[in-house]
Amino acid sequence: MARYRGPKAKISRKFGEPIEGQSKALQKKNYPPGQHGRGRRKKQSEYAIQLAEKQKAKYIYGVLERQFAKMFNIASRKQGITGENLLQLLEARLDNTVYRMGISPTRRGARQLVSHKHILVNGELVNIPSYSLKPGDIVSVRERSKSLEAISSSLAGQPSNRYSWIEWDNTSLSGKFVSIPVREDIPENIKEQLIVELYSK
Template identity: 55%
Template sequence: MGRYIGPKTKISRKFGECIYGEDKYFERRKYPSGEHGNNRRRGKRSEYFIQLIEKQKAKYTYGILEHQFKKLFIESSRKKGITGELLLQFCESRLDNIVFRLKFAPSRSSARQIISHKHIMVNKSIVNIPSFRLKPGDKIEIREKSKKHPVILESINKKIGIIVEWLILDEKNMFGIFRIMPKRIQIPENIKEQLIVEFYSK
């Protein structure tokens, strides 16, 4: 399969922030795992290391493999605009991310599973590809047969967080609209995209 399916708290501790959403275990220990924990002495981090960590953080956050992520970077670097912002826009416009942002799933990994099991429709057609790229104006909805799916219902009813301003959600009818492509300031993820651009530009 190739995706990371290990302990998520361990990854969050590696980056020093909760990248997978609410995590009570992370709140107890916000430092990297290891024998010496928070008391471990660390030398000065190189510029390359800092850039690598930021790239890894973005990959784990969006659940994208290295090959896919590099392809997104190459595509964003060839388009007119700010490369780092375009890269994040491509990540945000993936179907698995949008399903997560609309609260149809509690996490991006859960969103990928829901999509793969054909519970999601885009513009009235079933789409089972998590990496499917959406365009402004696209309508994302839960299939009629899937509207009582326990994971989807629980996620919607939890009402955790807010819907980002570039999406429209009709909670009652279980559909959302990808209104506009988000600007960098509208993307809530704590990612320093310029470091990623510098990493791949070497």
Template identity: 65%
Template sequence: MARYTGPKSRIDRRFGEAILGSEKVLSKRNFAPGQHGNNRRRKMSEYGVMLAEKQKAKYTYGVLERQFRNLFEKAAKADGITGEVLLQLLESRLDNVVYRLGIAPTRRAARQLVGHKHITVDGSVVNIPSFSVKAGMVIGVREKSKSLEVIEDSLSGRSHSQFPWIEWNQQTKSGKFLHRPERADIPENIKEQLIVELYSK
């Protein structure tokens, strides 16, 4: 499936946030990319603001349009506030859970680890990044992959206690997905209500 493989700094500059890269590029070039990026004064329309918020969420979680639309429709049918349920569904994706557990340094790296069969769910290898993790499932590193340098480096440099909806076991290099996160616990700067309004038009 196609993924965005272009410059990460370009996306960060478009939204004015470190979505895919580091904040270093924004401190040097805190304006939109392109030849006229520094001179853009055009006020964005209401539709443009909503569309930008949806695009930001898609780039943040690495989801393409059709997948994102399907997740929204699923969230709309579920009980609860549609925008919050949408973010919960995005957070429950296997690649995102692997990233949150600290097994991979970025969501892109997490997707690659999943696709290359380095990740297990309840003891069985799962290579589908969009796999929906349910409460009580245990996500771990396959025995053969525990010595991979990228995994060891990531695990040594990340805190595993910062997210209340997951529980990490350092000895087994696995984490338990306790429950779907509350909106207040999700650190992403996404105004999900704007996405709901966009799809409701």
């Protein structure tokens, strides 16, 4: 399964946000990585700003280039606002939903849980992180995986039902993907219009 395997702290420092989770490096070095990180940088072009926004979205959701381009293509053919459609497709991914439900503290960890066959969708085993959920789908932890320390420690102290489009039952370790989220409910700091402008060139 293709995924980014490089240094996480560098990505966070590049965008000035804890994209791959909280990092001490981001607090100690609040400037971009590289030998010119502290130096004055020339004004970025419009293309550079748009490209950086696309890269940020890719890193946040853990999607590589071809997959991201394919999702944008699907989003552009759907009715509605293309940028919002793109974020909704990313939010409906199984690995992202597992993360949103609190089963894993990171999307990277959620992707591993899915690919290692710890997650069920509507009672069926699904090990494809990019699997797209539909409203009404039930996501649950496999019975023999419920005792996993990684899952129990992630769920401990997590507020239930943090997101309006997801329902979670801590007793049965299962949740429901209630609906496709609207843009206002998606907390990620992404300027999706810049991504649309980039692909429209």
